[in-house]
Amino acid sequence: MKRKHKRLSFVALGILILAAAASLILFAFKDNIVFFLSPTEITEKFKKNEISPQQRLRIGGLVEKGSLTKGVINRFKVTDLNKSIIVEFKGLLPDLFREGQGIVAEGRYNNAVFTASEVLAKHDETYMPPEVAEALKRSGKWKPTLEK
Amino acid sequence: MNSRWPYYTPLIILGILAFYFAAGLGQNPAKVKSVLINKKVPEFLLPPIKGSLKGFSNSDLKNQVVLVNIFGSWCVSCRIEHPFLMQLKEKKSIPIYGIDWREPDSTAGPKWLKKFGNPYTLIGDDPNSLGAIAFGVTGAPETFIVDKNGIIRFKHLGPITKDNWDETFKPILKDLRKK
Amino acid sequence: MIIEIGHFSLVLALFIAGLQGTLPIIGAHRNNHSLMAVATPAAIIQFILILGSFTALTYAFLVSDFSVINVTSNSHTEKPTLYKISGVWGNHEGSMLLFALIIAGYGAAIAVFGKNLRPTLKVRILGVQALIGTGILAFILLTSNPFLRLTPAPVNGKGLNPLLQDPGLAFHPPLLYLGYVGLSLTFSFAVAALIEGRVDAAWARWVRPWTLAAWGFLTGGIVLGSWWAYYELGWGGWWFWDPVENASFMPWLAATALLHSAIVSEKRDSLKAWTIFLAIIAFGLSLLGTFLVRSGVITSVHAFASDPTRGVFILLLLIVTIGGAFILFAWRGPTLKGAGLFQPVSREGGLVINNFLLTVAAASILLGTLYPLFIDVLKLGKVSVGAPYFESVFVPMMIPMIAIMGLAPLLKWKRGDFKTAIEKLKFAIALSVIGGLFVWILIDRASAFTSLGMTISLWLLTATLTELAGRIKLFRSSLRESINQLFRQTRASWGMTLAHAGLAIAIAGITASSSWKVESIQIMKFGDQVNVAGYNYTLKHVREIQGPNYKALRGTFIVNKGDDINWVLEPEKRFYTDPVMTTTEAAIRPTFLGDLYAVVGDRDEKSGGYITRIYFNPLVPWMWTGAIIMVLGAGISLTDRRHRVGAPSSNKIPAPGIPAE
Numbered sequence: 007m008k009r010k011h012k013r014l015s016f017v018a019l020g021i022l023i024l025a026a027a028a029s030l031i032l033f034a035f036k037d038n039i040v041f042f043l044s045p046t047e048i049t050e051k052f053k054k055n056e057i058s059p060q061q062r063l064r065i066g067g068l069v070e071k072g073s074l075t076k077g078v079i080n081r082f083k084v085t086d087l088n089k090s091i092i093v094e095f096k097g098l099l100p101d102l103f104r105e106g107q108g109i110v111a112e113g114r115y116n117n118a119v120f121t122a123s124e125v126l127a128k129h130d131e132t133y134m135p136p137e138v139a140e141a142l143k144r145s146g147k148w149k150p151t152l153e154k
Numbered sequence: 155m156n157s158r159w160p161y162y163t164p165l166i167i168l169g170i171l172a173f174y175f176a177a178g179l180g181q182n183p184a185k186v187k188s189v190l191i192n193k194k195v196p197e198f199l200l201p202p203i204k205g206s207l208k209g210f211s212n213s214d215l216k217n218q219v220v221l222v223n224i225f226g227s228w229c230v231s232c233r234i235e236h237p238f239l240m241q242l243k244e245k246k247s248i249p250i251y252g253i254d255w256r257e258p259d260s261t262a263g264p265k266w267l268k269k270f271g272n273p274y275t276l277i278g279d280d281p282n283s284l285g286a287i288a289f290g291v292t293g294a295p296e297t298f299i300v301d302k303n304g305i306i307r308f309k310h311l312g313p314i315t316k317d318n319w320d321e322t323f324k325p326i327l328k329d330l331r332k333k
Numbered sequence: 334m335i336i337e338i339g340h341f342s343l344v345l346a347l348f349i350a351g352l353q354g355t356l357p358i359i360g361a362h363r364n365n366h367s368l369m370a371v372a373t374p375a376a377i378i379q380f381i382l383i384l385g386s387f388t389a390l391t392y393a394f395l396v397s398d399f400s401v402i403n404v405t406s407n408s409h410t411e412k413p414t415l416y417k418i419s420g421v422w423g424n425h426e427g428s429m430l431l432f433a434l435i436i437a438g439y440g441a442a443i444a445v446f447g448k449n450l451r452p453t454l455k456v457r458i459l460g461v462q463a464l465i466g467t468g469i470l471a472f473i474l475l476t477s478n479p480f481l482r483l484t485p486a487p488v489n490g491k492g493l494n495p496l497l498q499d500p501g502l503a504f505h506p507p508l509l510y511l512g513y514v515g516l517s518l519t520f521s522f523a524v525a526a527l528i529e530g531r532v533d534a535a536w537a538r539w540v541r542p543w544t545l546a547a548w549g550f551l552t553g554g555i556v557l558g559s560w561w562a563y564y565e566l567g568w569g570g571w572w573f574w575d576p577v578e579n580a581s582f583m584p585w586l587a588a589t590a591l592l593h594s595a596i597v598s599e600k601r602d603s604l605k606a607w608t609i610f611l612a613i614i615a616f617g618l619s620l621l622g623t624f625l626v627r628s629g630v631i632t633s634v635h636a637f638a639s640d641p642t643r644g645v646f647i648l649l650l651l652i653v654t655i656g657g658a659f660i661l662f663a664w665r666g667p668t669l670k671g672a673g674l675f676q677p678v679s680r681e682g683g684l685v686i687n688n689f690l691l692t693v694a695a696a697s698i699l700l701g702t703l704y705p706l707f708i709d710v711l712k713l714g715k716v717s718v719g720a721p722y723f724e725s726v727f728v729p730m731m732i733p734m735i736a737i738m739g740l741a742p743l744l745k746w747k748r749g750d751f752k753t754a755i756e757k758l759k760f761a762i763a764l765s766v767i768g769g770l771f772v773w774i775l776i777d778r779a780s781a782f783t784s785l786g787m788t789i790s791l792w793l794l795t796a797t798l799t800e801l802a803g804r805i806k807l808f809r810s811s812l813r814e815s816i817n818q819l820f821r822q823t824r825a826s827w828g829m830t831l832a833h834a835g836l837a838i839a840i841a842g843i844t845a846s847s848s849w850k851v852e853s854i855q856i857m858k859f860g861d862q863v864n865v866a867g868y869n870y871t872l873k874h875v876r877e878i879q880g881p882n883y884k885a886l887r888g889t890f891i892v893n894k895g896d897d898i899n900w901v902l903e904p905e906k907r908f909y910t911d912p913v914m915t916t917t918e919a920a921i922r923p924t925f926l927g928d929l930y931a932v933v934g935d936r937d938e939k940s941g942g943y944i945t946r947i948y949f950n951p952l953v954p955w956m957w958t959g960a961i962i963m964v965l966g967a968g969i970s971l972t973d974r975r976h977r978v979g980a981p982s983s984n985k986i987p988a989p990g991i992p993a994e
Binding site for chain 3 (some may be wrong): 012015016019020023024026027030031033034035038039040041042062064076077078096097098112
C-alpha cells in the first residue's frame with residue numbers, strides 16, 4: 007500500500023470511530039442528563055408538564071423531621087422549607103442519613119411521590135451539599151419563622 | 155508550519171478546560187456565599203435554646219464588632235475550638251453570638267454547653283438550618299465577623315485557634331474597631 | 334519536638350527540590366557537569382527528608398499526640414494500631430504528604446537505578462520530577478500543612494470515620510498513589526525527552542517498566558477500592574461512575590494506552606509523538622483527579638470538604654505542569670517523526686486502534702465527568718450525569734477493542750497477515766460464538782448484550798491462549814517440546830498473556846454480576862427461611878455484641894443447599910461512638926459461581942422481625958481473580974531482565990517477525 011493510502015485508511019478509520027463515539031455520546035446524553043430540582047421546582051414543573059414521570063431526576067433538600075418511616079420500603083419527606091415531597095426508597099439508606107440533614111436523592115417523580123433509586127449522603131456529618139443549600143435559598147424560605 | 159497545528163490542539167483544549175475549572179472554583183458555594191462579605195447580615199430570627207429566655211436575631215447585631223459562631227453538640231471540631239472561645243469570653247475580647255445548628259433534639263445543645271461552658275452572649279436555636287442558610291454556612295464550625303453596622307466582614311471556615319486568631323482575626327478586628 | 338523536626342524536614346525538602354529542579358536542567362543544557370551532578374544526590378536526599386517528615390507524622394499518630402491538629406481531627410486513642418497508621422493518609426493533609434513522598438520516591442529510584450540512562454536524559458528526568466515535587470511541597474506547606482499545632486491539646490481526638498477503619502480502604506490510598514503518582518515519572522520522562530529533543534528506542538525501553546509498575550499499582554488500587562465498596566456499602570455494588578472513581582479510571586485507561594504505545598515506539602521507532610502525548614495526558618489526568626477531588630467543583634460522595642484556596646493552588650499546578658508540557662510538545666512535537674512504517678493490518682495497526690479506542694473512551698468519560706461543571710458554569714442549571722451514560726458509551730467502545738486485543742498479538746509487525754491469523758484463531762472464534770449462543774439460549778434471563786459480553790470474554794481468553802499455544806508449538810510438535818518451549822518464554826510475554834487472560838476473566842465476572850444479580854429484601858423473624866438463587870437462608874437469631882470501639886447487632890444465618898452445604902453467615906450493623914456513625918458489614922461467602930451476600934438491617938417494630946437483604950452476586954470472585962492475575966502479569970513482566978538492562982547500543986529498527994514482547 008502506498009504511504010498516502012495507508013495514512014488515509016488510518017484517518018478514515020479514526021474518523022469512523024470518532025463519529026461512532028460522538029453519536030453514542032449524544033444518544034447517551036439525551037437520556038442520562040439528570041436534572042437537579044428542589045421540591046418546589048419539582049411540584050411546579052410537574053404541574054406545568056415540564057417533567058414526565060419517566061424522567062430521571064435528582065431532588066435535594068432537608069429530610070423533614072418526624073417524617074421518616076423505615077421498613078422494606080423507607081418513606082420520608084424532603085423539604086426546601088417551602089414545599090415538601092414524599093420520597094419512597096426501597097434500599098439501604100446510607101448510614102449517615104438522618105432527619106434534619108441535607109440529602110440528595112435520584113429517581114422518578116409522579117404526582118406527589120418521588121420514587122428514589124438512590125439516596126446520597128456524604129460520609130461527613132458537617133457537610134451540606136451545595137445544591138441543597140442553594141435550593142433552600144432559592145425557595146426564599148430563609149426568612150424568619152419561629153418554626154420548631 | 156502547516157503540520158504544526160495538531161501539536162497545538164492539546165494546549166488549546168487545556169486552556170478551555172482551565173477556564174471552566176477556574177470559573178467552577180469561582181462558583182464554589184463556599185466562595186459564593188462569601189458574596190455576603192461586605193453585605194448586611196440577612197434577616198433572621200432564631201428562638202432561644204431550651205433553658206434560655208432570649209433567642210437571637212439580626213437586630214442584635216449592631217453597635218459593636220462581634221463574632222457569629224456556628225456550632226453544634228455533634229460537631230467535634232467545635233469541641234476543639236471551644237476552649238479557645240471560652241478564653242475569648244474570659245478575657246472579654248469580643249462578644250460571641252452562637253447559632254446552635256442542627257441539634258437532634260432540644261436538650262442536646264444546652265447539655266453540651268453546660269458540660270463544656272457557654273462562651274456566648276446570645277444563642278439562637280437553629281434545628282432547621284434557617285440561620286445557617288442565611289449566613290451561607292456549609293459546615294461547622296464557621297465564624298463570621300460582623301461590624302458595628304451589621305455588615306459581614308469576614309468568614310472563617312473551621313475551628314478558631316490561637317494561631318489563626320493572632321494572624322487573621324486580630325488584624326481585621328483592630329481595623330474594624332478603629333472605624 | 335519530633336513534629337517540628339518533621340516540619341523542618343519538609344521545608345528543607347522543598348528547598349532541595351527547588352535546587353534539583355533547576356540546576357541540573359541548566360547544567361544539561363550547558364553541558365556543565367558539576368551542575369548536572371547535583372541531580373542524583375539531591376533526589377536521594379529529598380526522598381530521605383520527606384520520608385523523615387512522613388515518619389514524624391506517623392509517629393504522632395501512633396502515640397496519639399493530640400497537640401497536632403491533624404492527629405486530633407483524624408485519630409482517637411481507642412483506634413486499633415493499624416488504623417492509627419492508616420489515619421496518617423486518611424485525610425487531605427496526610428495524603429498530600431504521601432503524594433509528595435511517592436513523587437520523591439520514584440525520583441530517588443531513578444537516581445539509584447538509572448545508571449545506564451544517558452546522563453543528560455537522566456538529569457533532566459530528575460529535574461522535571463523535582464519541579465513537580467516543588468509544586469506539591471509548596472502546596473502542602475502553604476495550604477495543607479499536617480504539622481500545625483493545637484494548644485491546648487485536647488484529651489482525645491475526633492476519631493477516624495469508621496468507614497475508613499477497614500483493611501481494604503486502609504491500603505487503597507497508598508496503592509492508588511503508587512499508581513497514579515507513579516505516572517509523574519513517565520511524565521518526567523516525556524518532558525525530559527522533549528527538552529532533549531530526542532525520543533529513541535532507549536528512551537522507550539526505559540519508560541516501559543516504570544509505566545508497568547505504575548499501571549500495576551493503579552490497577553491494584555482501583556480494584557481494592559471497588560472491592561471495599563462491594564463489601565462495605567451493603568448492596569453488592571462496586572462501581573458507580575462517581576467523579577472520584579472516574580478520576581482514577583481515566584489515568585488507568587491512559588496508562589494502558591501508554592504501555593502499548595511505548596511498545597511500538599521501542600520496537601518499531603514509531604508513534605513517538607503519540608507516546609509522549611499519552612505520557613503527558615496520563616499524569617495530567619492524575620492531577621486533574623486530584624483537583625476534582627479536593628477543590629469542590631464537582632459534587633461527589635467521595636470528595637473531601639471543599640476549600641477554594643486549595644482548589645486554586647492545584648488548578649495552578651495543573652495548568653503550569655501540563656500547560657508547560659504541552660507548550661514543549663507544540664514546539665518539539667513535529668521533530669519527533671519516527672522512521673518505522675507499517676501497514677494498517679499489522680501488529681502496530683492493532684495497537685494504534687487499541688490506543689485510539691482507549692483514548693476516545695477516556696475522553697468520553699472525561700466529558701461525562703466534567704459536563705455538570707460546564708453546565709453549572711454556563712448557568713444552565715444543576716445536572717448530574719448518571720451511570721447509564723457511562724455504561725452506554727464505554728461498553729460499546731470496549732467491545733471492538735477487546736476483539737482486536739485477541740487478534741493483534743497474532744499479527745506480525747509491519748505487515749500482518751490477516752488470513753493466517755484468523756486461520757490460527759478459528760478454534761477460538763468457534764468456541765466463543767458457541768459459548769455465547771449457549772449463554773443466550775440456555776441461561777435464563779440472558780439478554781443479547783450479556784451474551785455478547787460472555788462471548789467477548791471467552792474470545793479474549795481463548796485467543797490469548799491460542800497465541801501462547803502458537804509460541805510453544807502446542808500440537809505441532811511433541812508435548813515435551815511444548816513444555817520445553819513453555820519454560821523458554823520470556824517473562825515479559827508471560828506478562829502479556831496473564832494480563833490479557835486476567836482481563837478476560839474479569840470481564841466475564843463484570844458481565845455476569847451486572848446482569849444476573851439476584852436480590853431479595855424482606856422482613857424475617859427468628860426461624861424464618863427464604864430461598865435466594867437456590868440457597869436456603871434461615872435467620873437463626875440477632876444478637877448484640879461489643880467490638881473494640883463499637884457496639885453491633887449481629888445476625889446469624891444458616892445457609893443450606895441440598896445436603897452438602899451448611900454454612901453460617903453473620904452480617905453486622907455496627908454503631909460507633911467516636912465519631913457517632915453506623916456502618917453495615919455484609920457477610921459474604923464466595924463460591925466458584927458467585928458470592929452469597931447477606932445484610933441485616935433495622936428491626937421492624939410492627940412485626941418484631943428484622944429487615945434482611947440477601948443477594949446472589951454471580952461470578953464476582955472472577956472479577957477479583959481476573960484483576961489479581963492482571964497485576965500478577967505486570968509484576969512478572971517487571972522481573973524480566975530485559976526491562977532492567979539499560980539501553981541497547983544501536984538504534985537500528987528491528988526486523989519484523991519478533992515475538993510479542
